[in-house]
Amino acid sequence: MSRRGYRKLVNLLALALSALATAIGLIFLGAILWTLVKDGIAGLSAAVFTQITPPPGSTSGGLLNAIYGSAIMTLLGILIGAPIGILAGTYLAEYGRKSALSAVIRFVNDVLLSAPSIIVGLFVYELVVVPMGNFSAISGAIALAIIAMPVIVRTTEDMLSLVPQGMKDASTAMGAYPWRTITSIAYPAARSGMVTGLLLAVARISGETAPLLFTALNNQFWSTSLKAPMANLPVVIFQFALSPYENWQRLAWTGALLITAAILVLSIVARTVLSKLGPGARSR
């Protein structure tokens, strides 16, 4: 074979393999979604949203307490994590943009962003659960807040950095103090990007299981107390999926479908909000 023919063959082969790799990635996504829909819909009924998790062996029951618990702890996690995250991101982007301390904080934040979530669970166990003496919903919310925070710090900083300096200078020239410039000029200009960050943080923590295993634990009964263990979808899915009861397994798949659907919708909404900012603003 000629040298040219050989090079063309190699090229064709390499490109075919890269297309194959993409196909493999998409097939896995398709396979997972297909299983979720097939097995999740089978258990979907009104009872899922109106009844609490059943005792072993029961043939009825739903996921009401788990859905409630997940919603409450995710909400609390964001309520705790968002203000701190936004303020810290503001410091990094505005006040301390070039300081050495900021460089360190930025690096630490990036490490926290990828740190294993089970470590966060252990940390909150030591910090909150041990002093309190029992597992509780509030400790679960704190664990989720710690996981959400780095995401919010990062997107806030990135989005504030995209606000044109000229706009901020104009505000300063009018005699505004930095806090006024930031809250009245920079925040509104960066709003859609910051909202995206919050949505992605919600998506990230609503499926987290490991940090809840020994903070919020689980609760087979209806409980709204923040000082008591609270049911939540991920841990219920974990326990029910590994159980020998058919009814529990069916509920696990339904829970898995609900949580994945919610997260995918959130991610897509977040992307749509972000795409309005145009190219160059992407930050996951």
Next chain:
Amino acid sequence: MISAEAFARQLAGQRLRERIFKGATFAAAVLVLLLLGGVTVSLLHGAWPAFSRFRLGFVTQDVWNPVTDRYGALAAIYGTLVTSALAMIFALPISFGIAVFLTELAPPWLKRPVGIAIELLAAIPSIIFGIWGLFVLAPVLQESVEPWIDSHLGKLPFVGALFQGAPYGIGLLTAGIVLAIMVIPFISAVMRDVFETVPDVLKESGYGLGATTWEVIWKVVVPYSRAGMIGGTMLGLGRALGETMAVTFVIGNAHQISASLLAPGTTISAVIANEFTEATTPLYTSSLIALGVLLFIITFAVIAAARLMLLRLGRRAFGSA
């Protein structure tokens, strides 16, 4: 017109608010720093009883016996390293292929939807990968893939032991595959972002000399983006090492070190997830937290190295996953 007095008052109010706001942002930023310190201190504190009791034996022995209250982490460390290595072996070529496809090959109308689909794979919670791995992937591996591996690869000289054994369906290999599926979106996203930073002029010079698409990728794009590719890969590795739920479902949770990849094993994170709420003695709990310390050290080193590499590229736009 306001009086000088009122103006002074207003100015003072503005100054006060400035101080409060600036102080609050500073405090929040420092809190991020303290968080990492707090994690380190509290984990070391919790792990102290185990470390002082078993000393170096904690990482060199593979006894894990709650009945006699003796704990050694070697089996879990082994499982963590092997499953992550397997994951990288599977994920690297596929991620590279996806990044090449997305940047050089895909027509514009296909680029965006495929890119988004791969990113959605990254958004799926790890527990979903876990139940899917256990109920869908494991049976497939058990019935068709593993028997084939055992009867064909198992006969190879030298490396045969790696591929021998009964097909359980769950074990190191299955965990490696599930981890690979989970890290593919992260690695390919970083690689794609780095590939996109390669200046068109460089690529066009390659094409101008008559290079094929593959030659441009291999001899221009890859050398140019080497640091970013390594950084992205290590970010994926950091994720694989610390991943908990997906692994817990499919690893088999056996405290043992086997030569075979088909055998069940365990990982650091899987042990913590499975046993923490069942730990009956203080030393047991402390040993599990000590496992957490080991995991923290391993992942911190990998993630920090990855971040430093990506940071040195001077572009903070990618790899935030």
